[in-house]
Amino acid sequence: MTVPVEGPAPQRRKRADAMRNTEAVLEAAKSAFAELGVDAPMREIGARAGVGVGTIYRNYPRRSDLIIAVFRRELDATASEAERLAAAHPPAKALRLWAASLGRFVATKRGFASALHSGDPAYAPLPGQFLGALAPRLQRILDAGAADGTIRPDVRAEDLIQALARLADDHPGDADGRAGRMIDVLLDGVTVARPESRSL
Amino acid sequence: MTVPVEGPAPQRRKRADAMRNTEAVLEAAKSAFAELGVDAPMREIGARAGVGVGTIYRNYPRRSDLIIAVFRRELDATASEAERLAAAHPPAKALRLWAASLGRFVATKRGFASALHSGDPAYAPLPGQFLGALAPRLQRILDAGAADGTIRPDVRAEDLIQALARLADDHPGDADGRAGRMIDVLLDGVTVARPESRSL
DNA sequence: AACTATACGGAACATCGTTCCGTTTATCAC
DNA sequence: GTGATAAACGGAACGATGTTCCGTATAGTT
Incomplete structure (x- = not known):
């Protein structure tokens, strides 16, 4: 593993599917929060976004992280x-x-x-x-x-x-x-x- | 089974242990609500009162019934x-x-x-x-x-x-x-x- | 085309509310 | 006291949910 010496740029940029999913999760969470409140089930948000719950938790380790991201x-x-x-x-x-x-x-x-x-x-x-x-x-x-x-x-x-x-x-x-x-x-x-x- | 014809009085009065438990549950719920909020786990309330959760639900079919009883x-x-x-x-x-x-x-x-x-x-x-x-x-x-x-x-x-x-x-x-x-x-x-x- | 870091999905685990039922026991009749 | 009986008990069982974990799929690189 090479140490990125804060040089030109990271070797790989974020994967395209990951970026799509991140956006889909934000949209899904926004609609789920609006309809079901901020306690909306994570499985429900995942289903709306077409992703598994693991994908949500990778980007937003805590529920509060997701809430903050949606409302910010x-x-x-x-x-x-x-x-x-x-x-x-x-x-x-x-x-x-x-x-x-x-x-x-x-x-x-x-x-x-x-x-x-x-x-x-x-x-x-x-x-x-x-x-x-x-x-x-x-x-x-x-x-x-x-x-x-x-x-x-x-x-x-x-x-x-x-x-x-x-x-x-x-x-x-x-x-x-x-x-x-x-x-x-x-x-x-x-x-x-x-x-x-x-x-x- | 005899039909109680709304006569003189009920044959049996409420059992003494049941009355003790009802009171214990109210006290336990009061302290649990104060420390943990009204979402305090039913198992926790039962443990504090020294009863099983079944006993709580028999007297208070819904959580809101218990909350009402405690605060009234x-x-x-x-x-x-x-x-x-x-x-x-x-x-x-x-x-x-x-x-x-x-x-x-x-x-x-x-x-x-x-x-x-x-x-x-x-x-x-x-x-x-x-x-x-x-x-x-x-x-x-x-x-x-x-x-x-x-x-x-x-x-x-x-x-x-x-x-x-x-x-x-x-x-x-x-x-x-x-x-x-x-x-x-x-x-x-x-x-x-x-x-x-x-x-x- | 092959390789590998990245990301994915959903099974697995823990917790909680609630229901259910076999067991225990207080009360009553004698 | 003793036995019968209804009342009450406790906790296992069930379903839903938050969160973690890991074997699998794949985007991006070579």
């Missing part, structure tokens, strides 16, 4: 949306619009929020991954709002993202519009700074 | 707390105090909120059971607050309970005090009626 693509869109909104609207307005954007993201990923907050160690890397992508952008909106007095200054971006994700996660049986109503209420609390009320 | 005892305390607070405080204050009470209830039952909102049909009876016990009491506080103008009138008790339960559910890795901070923010939104902000 769309996550970036939601993250950059925050920057677009921050540039086009005043902070309080940008916050509401972005919350709606995050809500749509979560709504299309049944069980995603549950996994994000699961006590299961398998999902431990998830919160860091997602908060890392979203929190800095949101924090800039919050800082801008604190500066102009339209957003209370004692709310942390990470807290708010987790809260929004929890409230946005809808389930069968939920009253129609519950998620939207409660997010509106939460944001009403965020956009009025009244620190003295925190003393219970 | 403490649920009543939280429900009646609402009445006590409503009588002793003005509505807005009663609401905050009761939210804290609900938070303590949820905090001691890891995964309880997840089960309450799970898509799993096995947990389908749970939301009805718990909302049924809590919502009417909370609704009276909300109505009183709407009447004296301290609580916005467009918030439903059921929505609010679900929102509080979701926000209160803490997980390892959560920032310290996150739950309390976000609940405060939500209640800030509830205790100020500003319907025009709902138009995004």
Whole structure:
């Protein structure tokens, strides 16, 4: 076995069938997660992709790796949306619009929020991954709002993202519009700074 | 076999060992749920109670039956707390105090909120059971607050309970005090009626 | 065309929820 | 006490699922 001395390039590039399968697995997992939730059986994902479960585990040793890979693509869109909104609207307005954007993201990923907050160690890397992508952008909106007095200054971006994700996660049986109503209420609390009320 | 004609009384009363075991199972399940979450293995619960899994399933045919039985005892305390607070405080204050009470209830039952909102049909009876016990009491506080103008009138008790339960559910890795901070923010939104902000 | 590293598929294993049934035992009648 | 009987018991058995493992197939190279 030769040691690749970080030279010109690896001897062999990734096999073409492996690349096709990797893409097929991502697509299959995306649809399976959407229909069955993030606990969709691995055999089911393999069947949709036309591969055996061994192939999935070779590329994604842990289930959380697969979940991260599937959602990361769309996550970036939601993250950059925050920057677009921050540039086009005043902070309080940008916050509401972005919350709606995050809500749509979560709504299309049944069980995603549950996994994000699961006590299961398998999902431990998830919160860091997602908060890392979203929190800095949101924090800039919050800082801008604190500066102009339209957003209370004692709310942390990470807290708010987790809260929004929890409230946005809808389930069968939920009253129609519950998620939207409660997010509106939460944001009403965020956009009025009244620190003295925190003393219970 | 004689047919008991709904006469004086049942011939035999419940066996003493059965009663002991029922109680032991409830205690074992309570501790197992607290330590391992509501997905604690049935074999584990059986081992803690010193009984076989068959004994558990005879008394609680579905897992959700056991969960309901375990939590109902403490649920009543939280429900009646609402009445006590409503009588002793003005509505807005009663609401905050009761939210804290609900938070303590949820905090001691890891995964309880997840089960309450799970898509799993096995947990389908749970939301009805718990909302049924809590919502009417909370609704009276909300109505009183709407009447004296301290609580916005467009918030439903059921929505609010679900929102509080979701926000209160803490997980390892959560920032310290996150739950309390976000609940405060939500209640800030509830205790100020500003319907025009709902138009995004 | 032959060779070999790479990737594949699915059997195998472990865990868990749930069902089933042969065995044990508390209670009752005497 | 003693025996009969229904109630209750425990854990094996079954099916589903996550994950690992390894003999086989094959893409890319020579």
